[in-house]
Amino acid sequence: MASGKRLKIALVGNPNSGKSSLFNYLTGLNQKIGNFPGVTVEKKTGACSLLDGSVVEIVDFPGIYSIYPRSLDEQIVSEVLLDHHSSATPDKIVVVADATNLKRGLLLLTQVIDIGLPTILVLNMMDLVAKAGISYDLQLLSKKLGVPVVPINARNGIGINELKTQLAATLPVSDKTIFSIWDDAKAPVKQLRDRVGIDNDYEAYLFLEQPQSLGFLNSERRNIVDQIRTEYKFFPGKFQGAETIHRYSFIQDLLNEITLKASLDQSWKKRSRQLDHILTHKVWGYLIFFGILFLIFQAIFAWATVPMDFIDGAFANLSRYVNSALPKGPLTSLLAEGVIPGLGGIIIFVPQIAILFAFISALEESGYMARVVFLMDKMMRKFGLNGKSVVPLMSGVACAIPAIMATRTIDNWKERTITIMVTPLMSCSARLPIFTILIALIVPDQKTLGFFNLQGLALMGLYLLGFVAAMGSAWVMKLIINVKERSYLMMELPTYRIPKWSNVGFTILEKTKAFVLEAGKVIMAITIILWVLGSYGPGDRMSKAEEVVQEQTKNMRLTEEGMADRIAAYKLENSYAGIIGKAIEPAIKPLGYDWKIGIALITSFAAREVFVGTIATIYSIGSVKEDDETTIKARMKEEINPDTGGPRFTPAVGFSLLVFYTFAMQCMSTLAVVYRETHGWKWPMIQLVYMTVLAYVSALAVYQILS
Amino acid sequence: MLKTGTTHIFALFKFNLNKSGMTRLKNVSQMKPGEVGIVAGFTDDHLSVKLMEMGCLPGASVRFNFTAPFGDPVCISVSGYELSLRLDEAATISILN
Numbered sequence: 001m002a003s004g005k006r007l008k009i010a011l012v013g014n015p016n017s018g019k020s021s022l023f024n025y026l027t028g029l030n031q032k033i034g035n036f037p038g039v040t041v042e043k044k045t046g047a048c049s050l051l052d053g054s055v056v057e058i059v060d061f062p063g064i065y066s067i068y069p070r071s072l073d074e075q076i077v078s079e080v081l082l083d084h085h086s087s088a089t090p091d092k093i094v095v096v097a098d099a100t101n102l103k104r105g106l107l108l109l110t111q112v113i114d115i116g117l118p119t120i121l122v123l124n125m126m127d128l129v130a131k132a133g134i135s136y137d138l139q140l141l142s143k144k145l146g147v148p149v150v151p152i153n154a155r156n157g158i159g160i161n162e163l164k165t166q167l168a169a170t171l172p173v174s175d176k177t178i179f180s181i182w183d184d185a186k187a188p189v190k191q192l193r194d195r196v197g198i199d200n201d202y203e204a205y206l207f208l209e210q211p212q213s214l215g216f217l218n219s220e221r222r223n224i225v226d227q228i229r230t231e232y233k234f235f236p237g238k239f240q241g242a243e244t245i246h247r248y249s250f251i252q253d254l255l256n257e258i259t260l261k262a263s264l265d266q267s268w269k270k271r272s273r274q275l276d277h278i279l280t281h282k283v284w285g286y287l288i289f290f291g292i293l294f295l296i297f298q299a300i301f302a303w304a305t306v307p308m309d310f311i312d313g314a315f316a317n318l319s320r321y322v323n324s325a326l327p328k329g330p331l332t333s334l335l336a337e338g339v340i341p342g343l344g345g346i347i348i349f350v351p352q353i354a355i356l357f358a359f360i361s362a363l364e365e366s367g368y369m370a371r372v373v374f375l376m377d378k379m380m381r382k383f384g385l386n387g388k389s390v391v392p393l394m395s396g397v398a399c400a401i402p403a404i405m406a407t408r409t410i411d412n413w414k415e416r417t418i419t420i421m422v423t424p425l426m427s428c429s430a431r432l433p434i435f436t437i438l439i440a441l442i443v444p445d446q447k448t449l450g451f452f453n454l455q456g457l458a459l460m461g462l463y464l465l466g467f468v469a470a471m472g473s474a475w476v477m478k479l480i481i482n483v484k485e486r487s488y489l490m491m492e493l494p495t496y497r498i499p500k501w502s503n504v505g506f507t508i509l510e511k512t513k514a515f516v517l518e519a520g521k522v523i524m525a526i527t528i529i530l531w532v533l534g535s536y537g538p539g540d541r542m543s544k545a546e547e548v549v550q551e552q553t554k555n556m557r558l559t560e561e562g563m564a565d566r567i568a569a570y571k572l573e574n575s576y577a578g579i580i581g582k583a584i585e586p587a588i589k590p591l592g593y594d595w596k597i598g599i600a601l602i603t604s605f606a607a608r609e610v611f612v613g614t615i616a617t618i619y620s621i622g623s624v625k626e627d628d629e630t631t632i633k634a635r636m637k638e639e640i641n642p643d644t645g646g647p648r649f650t651p652a653v654g655f656s657l658l659v660f661y662t663f664a665m666q667c668m669s670t671l672a673v674v675y676r677e678t679h680g681w682k683w684p685m686i687q688l689v690y691m692t693v694l695a696y697v698s699a700l701a702v703y704q705i706l707s
Numbered sequence: 708m709l710k711t712g713t714t715h716i717f718a719l720f721k722f723n724l725n726k727s728g729m730t731r732l733k734n735v736s737q738m739k740p741g742e743v744g745i746v747a748g749f750t751d752d753h754l755s756v757k758l759m760e761m762g763c764l765p766g767a768s769v770r771f772n773f774t775a776p777f778g779d780p781v782c783i784s785v786s787g788y789e790l791s792l793r794l795d796e797a798a799t800i801s802i803l804n
Binding site: 103241277286489492 | 792
């Protein structure tokens with residue numbers, strides 16, 4: 001439009017109706033992820049050019065079966081559709097329905113029509129309808145509903161131009177009313193409309209039925225709604241069942257009229273049924289599932305290392321370059337040692353997140369993910385989780401941040417909260433550098449039983465430990481958290497399909513962007529705070545570092561590099577981080593750690609893998625490249641414990657540290673994501689406390705038993 | 708005047724079978740793979756609303772397809788698609804066959 005204000009088009013529809021494919025088709029790479037105002041539900045928007053050259057904004061909404069929400073994600077749809085007078089109100093609603101399952105898709109459509117917003121019906125998967133031998137009179141359907149009907153195939157783009165034409169045309173509100181509100185509800189609806197000013201009866205009626213979806217009302221109007229609800233004894237969903245029956249009987253009549261040729265031929269589903277025989281089989285089903293899990297593991301660990309090493313190296317080089325190219329000073333130091341490594345610390349996770357979401361999205365697209373939920377639901381329920389918790393837990397192995405973002409599909413509040421709370425116990429990839437170096441230090445590189453590498457076994461054991469702890473904690477929380485809300489599964493098992501790869505690509509892009517932008521901010525901030533803590537200290541100790549070290553070492557013949565390393569170590573020791581490390585020494589001594597390890601514990605709070613770098617600095621080998629494990633390892637081996645005269649890193653200390661890092665919530669970014677997802681500091685704080693306590697107590701036990 | 712209580716909607720439609728003495732009907736959780744039946748009603752107000760939205764309506768035909776490896780959840784065909792339900796959810800759907 002010339003005025004610069006773009007038309008807003010909302011895409012709504014059932015899950016599995018192909019809504020995302022359509023969204024991707026319409027918007028291509030012009031997609032943006034944001035948030036709906038005031039809530040953390042992700043909002044996907046994109047610009048779409050119509051045939052006449054005008055541009056409209058498309059908003060993709062979470063998949064829903066009805067205007068009555070079942071989860072937080074779904075609630076946003078009713079909130080937006082019920083709020084007719086805000087800047088976020090869509091100008092047109094496109095309801096996407098799976099044409100092979102028209103009956104269920106039309107339920108939502110009739111509700112949207114009754115709300116009184118201009119609506120277009122899009123029938124997707126017309127190719128399958130043709131295959132099944134069904135044919136509909138779409139003109140009659142359009143006439144009966146009073147809305148345009150556009151048949152499409154979102155997989156290959158057939159019908160998209162017709163849809164674009166419809167989007168550009170003026171669209172009146174449908175003149176049909178499919179469901180007239182009950183006589184019982186007429187009086188309160190009239191009162192509400194008079195006092196609050198609502199456009200139509202059904203909208204007002206939904207105000208009374210769904211008080212939870214009215215976040216947009218100011219308190220004055222909200223009070224009026226509440227008053228009327230109390231006066232007429234409304235409770236959420238009071239007439240919902242009767243309304244659903246009423247709508248379905250209308251839909252059945254409608255379908256009887258518009259169906260030109262019905263077909264009971266379900267042979268297009270035959271292959272899907274055969275696949276289900278194997279994929280949900282009690283032996284093959286689990287074997288295949290664990291095979292796929294193994295493949296994902298393998299991909300995240302083995303394949304991701306190549307780009308990760310590259311990113312790591314690139315940022316280290318950049319850091320070095322900046323350090324040498326710019327004049328020395330605090331700003332250069334901030335840039336080279338704070339900002340650039342901070343950025344690197346964010347980008348380094350991108351390959352793993354991309355690979356993980358490539359798998360998850362392909363599995364979801366194909367319909368297999370619903371079968372995973374189906375296979376695992378019974379087991380997970382015993383631990384207070386849900387079949388849908390499998391995906392977040394699995395993803396937690398790569399990184400807890402996208403994993404926690406993936407819990408939104410769980411409708412039940414308690415199950416979702418527990419999943420969020422235990423997911424960080426799954427050993428994420430950031431723990432891997434610590435695991436490898438400590439295991440290399442304390443576990444002999446030997447084979448047992450002929451072919452099992454001891455170090456490999458130890459690593460596997462740590463992953464298992466994290467998993468067991470996650471399930472155990474879930475079980476305990478199931479007993480503690482007392483909620484009346486009922487948990488249910490009730491999930492469609494969609495027909496298997498070959499994934500549409502461009503959709504997979506879009507998902508990867510979307511998730512990666514969300515991670516870099518959302519978690520990235522926090523990681524960046526914490527990195528800079530820690531850089532300050534590590535680079536500054538009280539008084540003039542820092543500025544005198546060089547003199548002091550030179551004084552101390554004047555009898556040693558040190559190389560320039562060795563000197564610089566010693567100064568760095570001295571500086572770290574006397575920085576705020578060093579002082580905190582020393583202050584917590586009494587607390588961590590029972591675990592077998594000294595203040596040097598204490599400093600590493602503190603600096604690794606932003607991201608666990610910082611542990612290795614800090615250890616390198618504190619042991620005056622900072623100039624050694626970080627991936628030079630043998631040097632760091634050798635130096636750690638030499639470190640002497642002054643109390644015993646023996647090595648500092650005994651097996652007892654090593655295992656204690658390993659266990660500590662397996663359980664500890666050493667990840668500020670995860671806490672930030674949990675804060676976002678649970679709308680407050682309560683759950684992230686509980687999580688921080690319980691995981692730290694678990695880590696401390698377990699590490700204490702391990703050290704005391706082994707030493 | 709409006710009636711109160713969760714059974715209000717069912718006063719209009721009389722298909723909460725607990726309250727009409729028809730509890731001896733078979734339910735979906737007792738079906739065998741391949742068996743078909745007609746939905747007669749529900750025994751749980753709260754779940755019935757959701758089941759009906761998903762196309763599991765009184766009078767609709769259901770086919771019991773298969774169960775998950777440990778017998779729970781189950782997969783049924785209803786209204787032309789496949790729906791998975793936990794056993795206790797399936798037990799709230801009464802059928803005639």
